[in-house]
Every structure is written in structure tokens, then in C-alpha cells.
Amino acid sequence: MARVKRGMMVHKRHKKVLEAASGYFAGKRSLFKTANEQIQKSGNYAYRDRRNKKRNFRRLWITRINAACRMNGMPYNRFMEGLRKGGVMIDRKVLADLAVHDPATFAKIVAQAASGLTVTE
16 A cells, blocks of 8 residues: 655645745744744734724724813813713714814814703703
8 A cells, every 4th residue: 555645735834834924034934833933923913913903093092082172171081971971972983083183073072062961960
């Protein structure tokens, strides 16, 4: 009975890994074992940072909204409370965009949040 030679599949697997590592520095792009380790690590970093990206954007939006709110004489937490009580359903991404690109409209929203606070108190 003939034996099974595995050289073709090993070569294919090694080639796939080395192509994926083509932009890496030094031996990480040319040595299979090192490249394989780096690809595993890179995949973990990519997975982690896809989640951190959402976290970072939310922090940025909150910072922008807070700055714009304070320019209109209201802190962020009172502004969000006023929106909630006033029944205004706008997410932070849109609010941050309005705060940066359309301050007049954002000022109207702040006024609406202030009226939402006074109605319930």
C-alpha cells in the first residue's frame, strides 16, 4: 500500500499564512512559525479593537455633546435627562454631529431639553 505524502497541503497552508503576513516587519513576514504566531495575535487585536472602536466613538460623542451643552449653559447629564423626560429620542451620534456642524439646531434641542426638565419638576 502506498503512503500518503502531505507536502502539497503543508506547502499550501504555509503559503496562505505567509501571504497573510506579507506586510509585517522582519522575520514575521518570511518565517512560517513567527508569521503564524503574529497572525494569531493580529487576529486577536483586530477582534478586541473592533469592540474598543465602538467604546471610543461613544466617548468622543459624549465629549462633543458635553462641550456644546456647556456653551449653551447646561451640563451633559442634565441635558440627557431633559431629552429623556421630554420624549426626544435622538442618539448620541446624531447629537454630536449636530453639535459640531449645526450649532443653531443644537441650541434649539438644548432649549427643548430645558423645557423637558421644567415640565416634570
